[in-house]
Amino acid sequence: MATAPKLNQSPNGTIAQVIGAVVDVAFEGELPPILTALETKNGDNTLVLEVAQHLGESTVRTIAMDGTDGLTRGQEVVNTGAQISVPVGPKTLGRIMNVIGEPIDERGPVGAEQTMPIHAEAPLFVDQSTEAAILVTGIKVIDLLAPYARGGKIGLFGGAGVGKTVLIQELINNIAKGHGGVSVFAGVGERTREGNDLYHEFLDAALSPRTTLAKPSAKVRK
Missing domain, CATH: 3.40.50.300 (P-loop containing nucleotide triphosphate hydrolases)
Known part of the structure; x- marks a missing residue:
């Protein structure tokens, strides 16, 4: 699992769109780099999303590492600041x-x-x-x-x-x-x-x- 750094935690984002295993995440500040691991809650489980593309200045396109059923728009996404390990x-x-x-x-x-x-x-x-x-x-x-x-x-x-x-x-x-x-x-x-x-x-x-x-x-x- 990717682990969030204790210091200099990057700002979090919110889910903007879900298309199958593709999840777009909006950020107000700086976008996380490509291949960064993001995490969001999906029921009782933690779903890991990997940044695959930058869409403009405020949104990234991610690939979900598991099923996306149950995700909703506006749901909080945590930027771990690290790759999947x-x-x-x-x-x-x-x-x-x-x-x-x-x-x-x-x-x-x-x-x-x-x-x-x-x-x-x-x-x-x-x-x-x-x-x-x-x-x-x-x-x-x-x-x-x-x-x-x-x-x-x-x-x-x-x-x-x-x-x-x-x-x-x-x-x-x-x-x-x-x-x-x-x-x-x-x-x-x-x-x-x-x-x-x-x-x-x-x-x-x-x-x-x-x-x-x-x-x-x-x-x-x-």
Whole structure:
């Protein structure tokens, strides 16, 4: 969760318009920067809004990190003065969190000692390795016919039930064993049932201690 600074608290705003997951917030003073987290009450819960665009001199357009049913015009919005931050570190392994870092696996607080913003600057080119290398996955058909480049991106396309999830599980398992790494699995566009099945498959395959699972917000983030 984003936390409000104790000093120099920025002025609050009010909801001007709600269109699905898009919420426009009006401010009388200075507008919060892009990517700033705003908070408002929605029933008994706190809804986090992330500033995505400035509309003129007095209004910002935000993306809600959860459902907006129940919000009303004129409702107060608190400017936290910070980006959305989530727990990081070894204690996040084996846990499922939503986009604002709250655990959703009914196993209590994450208990991580450190949090970090969800947005970060890309590493400079001078800090990146330019050496071309193959990532050995331990799956022979991939390493022979379609090897993966280390540090690159790969897309797996296929119909339902052809084994995409099984392949991902093997990649997580083999990379953890061969390279000592950990994996972050983001369930973007997954059905609730599929996400639940995947979580239990990870538990059965003993992959959860090497993996952190993340659920996206109400509106798929890019």
